[in-house]
Amino acid sequence: MKEKSKILIKFGERVREVRIEKGLSQEQLAHIADVHRTYIGMIERAEKNITLINIEKIAKALDINITELLK
Numbered sequence: 001m002k003e004k005s006k007i008l009i010k011f012g013e014r015v016r017e018v019r020i021e022k023g024l025s026q027e028q029l030a031h032i033a034d035v036h037r038t039y040i041g042m043i044e045r046a047e048k049n050i051t052l053i054n055i056e057k058i059a060k061a062l063d064i065n066i067t068e069l070l071k
Contacts, residue, residue: 008046019040026041033057
């Protein structure tokens with residue numbers, strides 16, 4: 001099995017952190033971001049190499065600046 005990239009792990013942890021702060025479930029976030037419901041879980045578990053387009057969708061759905069999401 002391929003080792004997960006540190007940046008994907010950090011990004012997934014950050015998405016989970018902000019999502020929980022906002023009181024959203026993974027399914028709610030997926031709906032707002034217009035992505036598949038399982039996709040958010042895969043991002044949070046660092047199982048997907050997310051595209052810039054989807055980073056923007058998730059940032060908008062979380063009502064957070066992309067740079068804040070990438071911290």
